[in-house]
Amino acid sequence: MVKILPILHSIFHDSSKFKTHQNGNYLMSVPAIQTIRVGAYIIKKRLSGKKKFPLVLMLEPLFRCNLACPGCGKIDYPKEILNQRLSLKECLDAVDECGAPIVSIPGGEPLIHNEIKEIVEQIVYRKKFVYLCTNALLLEKKLVDFKPSPYLTFSVHLDGLESAHDKAVDQRGTFKRATSAIRAAKNKGFRVNVNSTIFDGHPAEEIAEFFDYATHELGVDAITVSPGYSYERAEDQDHFLNRAKTKNLFREIFELGKGHRWKFSQSSLFLNFLAGNESYECTPWGNPTRNIFGWQKPCYLIGEGYTSTFKELMDDTPWDKYGTGRYEKCKDCMVHCGYEATAVEDTISKPIKALLVNLLGIKTKGPMAPEPAYNNAREAEDLHEKHVKQKLEEIRSTETP
Numbered sequence: 001m002v003k004i005l006p007i008l009h010s011i012f013h014d015s016s017k018f019k020t021h022q023n024g025n026y027l028m029s030v031p032a033i034q035t036i037r038v039g040a041y042i043i044k045k046r047l048s049g050k051k052k053f054p055l056v057l058m059l060e061p062l063f064r065c066n067l068a069c070p071g072c073g074k075i076d077y078p079k080e081i082l083n084q085r086l087s088l089k090e091c092l093d094a095v096d097e098c099g100a101p102i103v104s105i106p107g108g109e110p111l112i113h114n115e116i117k118e119i120v121e122q123i124v125y126r127k128k129f130v131y132l133c134t135n136a137l138l139l140e141k142k143l144v145d146f147k148p149s150p151y152l153t154f155s156v157h158l159d160g161l162e163s164a165h166d167k168a169v170d171q172r173g174t175f176k177r178a179t180s181a182i183r184a185a186k187n188k189g190f191r192v193n194v195n196s197t198i199f200d201g202h203p204a205e206e207i208a209e210f211f212d213y214a215t216h217e218l219g220v221d222a223i224t225v226s227p228g229y230s231y232e233r234a235e236d237q238d239h240f241l242n243r244a245k246t247k248n249l250f251r252e253i254f255e256l257g258k259g260h261r262w263k264f265s266q267s268s269l270f271l272n273f274l275a276g277n278e279s280y281e282c283t284p285w286g287n288p289t290r291n292i293f294g295w296q297k298p299c300y301l302i303g304e305g306y307t308s309t310f311k312e313l314m315d316d317t318p319w320d321k322y323g324t325g326r327y328e329k330c331k332d333c334m335v336h337c338g339y340e341a342t343a344v345e346d347t348i349s350k351p352i353k354a355l356l357v358n359l360l361g362i363k364t365k366g367p368m369a370p371e372p373a374y375n376n377a378r379e380a381e382d383l384h385e386k387h388v389k390q391k392l393e394e395i396r397s398t399e400t401p
Helices: 004-012 032-047 088-098 116-125 139-145 162-169 174-187 204-218 243-256 268-274 310-316 336-349 351-360 384-398
Strands: 026-028 056-059 102-105 129-134 152-157 191-198 222-227 262-264 289-291 294-298 303-307
Touching: 032 129, 032 336, 056 088, 056 336, 088 116, 088 310, 102 116, 116 129, 116 139, 139 174, 152 174, 162 174, 174 191, 174 204, 191 204, 191 243, 204 222, 204 243, 204 262, 222 268, 222 336, 243 268, 268 336, 268 351, 294 310, 303 310, 303 384, 336 351
Parallel strands: 026 262, 056 102, 056 289, 102 129, 129 152, 152 191, 191 222, 222 262
Antiparallel strands: 289 294, 294 303
8 A cells, every 4th residue: 555655645635746747737726635545445445355446425405596496406306305404413414434544525405405514514524525516606795604625625616617617507697706806716715626518519629628727727726527428307408418529529529629628526547437448337336426315325416216325325225236337327427426436446446547637638539438238228217206296295394383
């Protein structure tokens, strides 16, 4: 383990002394302490014989949001459910029970939660790496509630330059408010990433221009990027990418980005996967989700059952029934919450391979890695209404007459 950690540091840590090949198109940018702690955590788990373990806890304390993005599948619940919150205790119990070294806090909009300050404080106190996902409409006002720390990163939802982002979130002015908040946070010493979802119809040239802007003008610490997942309940069903379009689009983006030294929060091998150069299987247990329903089966994107404990989630979920080629709902997914853990495991197993991709850049021409077979995938089940009905009955049974 001692020998591999310096290699991982070279792969993951952004450094002005780190030189890329002229065709290299990005740097992996995470705090050095995160690289070391997460690398050691993974190696320890593997040495103990664990094959399934969490890497990032998706802690979703609410679904309520102050935007109504047409590509979102999280905000169409009845108001009784949108009004629910995980308490501070429930959040911390989930962090402790899961044990993942990284905690991502999505939503909904987490800054609406009236205990978000305490939730973040207590998770940072546990020396977990917190990525607080936000549309940033409230961020500038809320910065006073937080302290800069290598354990805290604001992950600001930004889907492109002004016109593209405001269209994606269906509200004018959000880009200006988000970028103003990013600058304010950076001026106060906070780590800030942008979290970008890529949709069909967004030209590669505009995305490359946005990555240049985010990296070199806004000065964010890193970009998190992912193709949009086709939430079955999202209002806009016309702009989600299938896997073939995803791979071709990211090849175009990375070709345009050669030498631009974009900074990403994701592993080089995950980005290599997006460009069609890796045949990865989904590892949803790497990013388990805890929300107001419970521990969600099987992943952050698909809710097909809930357990009351993390152990039950890991032991009782039929993992082999999910994933691309196995289940209809997973057919077009290439999202980081399913595949980043796979890529990180591959990085640990093959650090020289990852380092070479990091140094030489992502292959943008030539044959792509083979796709899984789809002919045996089971049909999608519609379980959403069942779980909503159960939750509403639970909420109403506890209400005071």
